[in-house]
Amino acid sequence: MFKRRTRFIKGYLFAAPLLVVLAVAVLFPALYNLGIAFSNFDPMSNVWQFSGVQNFAKLGNSPFFWNSFKVTLLWVVGNVSLQLVIGLAIALGLNSIIRFRGPFTGILLIPWISSFVVVGILFIWIYDPQMGVLNDILLRLGLIERPVAWLASPQLAQISLIVANTWKFFPLVMITLLAGLQDVSPELLEATQVDGANWLGTFRMVILPTILPSISTGVLLSTIWAYNSFTLPIVMTGGGPLRATEIFGLHIFKLAFDAFDFGAAAAASLVLFTQILIVILLYLKVVERD
Amino acid sequence: MSLKLSKRARRRLTKGFVYVFLVAASAVVIFPYLWMALTSFKPIEEFFTYPLQWFSRNWTLAQYAGVLEDPKFLTCLWNSLLVSSIVTAVSLVLSIPAAYGLTRLRAPGGKSILVGILSSQFFPPMIFFVPFYIILSKFKLLNTISGLVFAYLSVTLPICTWMVATTFRNIPRELEEAARVDGCGDIKTIFEVVLRMSLPGILTAGLFAFVLAWQEYIFALLYTTTTAAQTAPVLLFYYLGQHQIDYGRLMAAAILLSLPIIFPFAFMQRYFRQGRGEGSIKG
Numbered sequence A: 001m002f003k004r005r006t007r008f009i010k011g012y013l014f015a016a017p018l019l020v021v022l023a024v025a026v027l028f029p030a031l032y033n034l035g036i037a038f039s040n041f042d043p044m045s046n047v048w049q050f051s052g053v054q055n056f057a058k059l060g061n062s063p064f065f066w067n068s069f070k071v072t073l074l075w076v077v078g079n080v081s082l083q084l085v086i087g088l089a090i091a092l093g094l095n096s097i098i099r100f101r102g103p104f105t106g107i108l109l110i111p112w113i114s115s116f117v118v119v120g121i122l123f124i125w126i127y128d129p130q131m132g133v134l135n136d137i138l139l140r141l142g143l144i145e146r147p148v149a150w151l152a153s154p155q156l157a158q159i160s161l162i163v164a165n166t167w168k169f170f171p172l173v174m175i176t177l178l179a180g181l182q183d184v185s186p187e188l189l190e191a192t193q194v195d196g197a198n199w200l201g202t203f204r205m206v207i208l209p210t211i212l213p214s215i216s217t218g219v220l221l222s223t224i225w226a227y228n229s230f231t232l233p234i235v236m237t238g239g240g241p242l243r244a245t246e247i248f249g250l251h252i253f254k255l256a257f258d259a260f261d262f263g264a265a266a267a268a269s270l271v272l273f274t275q276i277l278i279v280i281l282l283y284l285k286v287v288e289r290d
Numbered sequence B: 001m002s003l004k005l006s007k008r009a010r011r012r013l014t015k016g017f018v019y020v021f022l023v024a025a026s027a028v029v030i031f032p033y034l035w036m037a038l039t040s041f042k043p044i045e046e047f048f049t050y051p052l053q054w055f056s057r058n059w060t061l062a063q064y065a066g067v068l069e070d071p072k073f074l075t076c077l078w079n080s081l082l083v084s085s086i087v088t089a090v091s092l093v094l095s096i097p098a099a100y101g102l103t104r105l106r107a108p109g110g111k112s113i114l115v116g117i118l119s120s121q122f123f124p125p126m127i128f129f130v131p132f133y134i135i136l137s138k139f140k141l142l143n144t145i146s147g148l149v150f151a152y153l154s155v156t157l158p159i160c161t162w163m164v165a166t167t168f169r170n171i172p173r174e175l176e177e178a179a180r181v182d183g184c185g186d187i188k189t190i191f192e193v194v195l196r197m198s199l200p201g202i203l204t205a206g207l208f209a210f211v212l213a214w215q216e217y218i219f220a221l222l223y224t225t226t227t228a229a230q231t232a233p234v235l236l237f238y239y240l241g242q243h244q245i246d247y248g249r250l251m252a253a254a255i256l257l258s259l260p261i262i263f264p265f266a267f268m269q270r271y272f273r274q275g276r277g278e279g280s281i282k283g
Helices: A002-037 A054-060 A063-095 A101-108 A116-127 A133-140 A154-181 A186-194 A199-227 A231-236 A248-257 A262-289 B007-040 B044-048 B062-068 B071-104 B110-122 B126-138 B145-169 B173-181 B186-197 B199-215 B218-223 B232-241 B247-273
Strands: A039-042 A047-050
Touching (some): A002 A039, A002 B071, A002 B145, A039 A262, A054 A262, A063 A154, A063 A199, A101 A154, A116 A133, A116 A154, A116 B007, A116 B232, A116 B247, A262 B126, B062 B071, B062 B247, B126 B145, B173 B186, B199 B247
Antiparallel strands (some): A039 A047
16 A cells, blocks of 8 residues: 555656646646637736637638638648548558568658758749749640749649648658558458459458558548648748638737737637647547447 | 450569559659759759759859858757757656656556647647747747747657657566566666666657757747747748748758758658657647
8 A cells, every 4th residue: 555655656756847847838838828818918018808709709700810711621621631542542552562661661751750841942942933843844744835833823822732731741641551551451351352352342341441540540640730730831832822821820820920919819729729629529539439 | 455464463563563653652752852952052053044954064062151151050050959959858858757657657647647748749839829929028038049948848748758658668567576676776777677678769759859849940930030049940931031032052951951850760760660650740
């Protein structure tokens, strides 16, 4: 009995410094943010005044807020689906080979480890209308007749940005699915093939059901990171053209540091947070059902 | 003519397709870096040729010289190094004993605390934009290295703790018990058994913290304004904002900035491939 007690105390004694720092650096700021969202806060005079949902009402009336809401939704759906398709295709490829699997996986993980700013710069340079290599390749192949300004029109900029972000993030989905594919039973796979099922049939009947949990995890992770994005859009387009790429992260940034409306920025960050929580809850529900 | 292939031939053909596909995917992954490297060795005149000249006729190191002679870049590089090293050291010093306490000493509720700590990793950084700004300005920490360290710890601590805890959990408990039977105290057990056995995992966690801090960009952009604390990624952003963007210099700087994380990556990728690094880099 006594021994258990000392263990209890000791365990927390060891953890105490970390827990204190986390309380100061994570928990307190998060709660502080909550407070700011529900008050009228003047950073200059440091006067707090409870204002209820006034900040949220202000957001609801702002067309820019709804614009970023829509842009974010598009951004998340575009990124997640593209990353899932590419990540799954590559994971299946990697899983079906033995030779060179390590080197291929290593290379394909490079984007994930790349710094966001560097990725942004890489793609600005590739997309550049005059000096960019993308136009150069497409022109040489005869696929386009004149250079395209990839980041200059709203829709094209949205797509170009999603492509760049997918380049950066597909490895996360890939590696998650690759781990899931290890659970596919070889006996079952062989049995289906002996039965004469074609590739698609095998995939649907054996592989897909097994990796469904990994797919949910992959979708969850890529959804969260898509919602949390900030760097690529601010580096590549600054939210433009015509706010077409102003996802939530950027909108909150502008509210806080261009308009200095801390209350609205905090409120918008809570809206973002809530969306992520909903996604996580959905995920937990799906996982529980299985 | 109907194409009838034996089963073996068909299998080989499929395999061939898979390899072609993977080579193509790898090419798409490597190409942007290759292109950046090719650009960084070009003299500026060759940027504007039409059609583009992929390989330089006059290879030059001028872009690199330009970057390395820029005192601003060197200062920012030093700031990056300083912040990343401090963040790594602090993260490890805090997370190792905590992970030990929560997993090995079986503190009740330790598991849920760990999960709670990990889940904070998924918080959008945007909820910290305003509070960090206010806190840092109150304590006069805006535009200082210490201020950045404070902000970065919110990112590195959760992931470091989780990684170290995972490593600790994989050490057979018998070894530890044996050490205790031999009369080792807590501290001695930690140093002689646990730390030695989990050194690779701890190194990986440290490297991870370093890489995260080295690449961090959001907080550095928000809370630094001068080279007193500006890190290299932020400087790159300012290079971009200039009226006449000097792409050659930008590419050279981006290469120099990427190099320090290529080597840790070679070491870390084994860890990633085990799928344990799921959901890590934050941006």
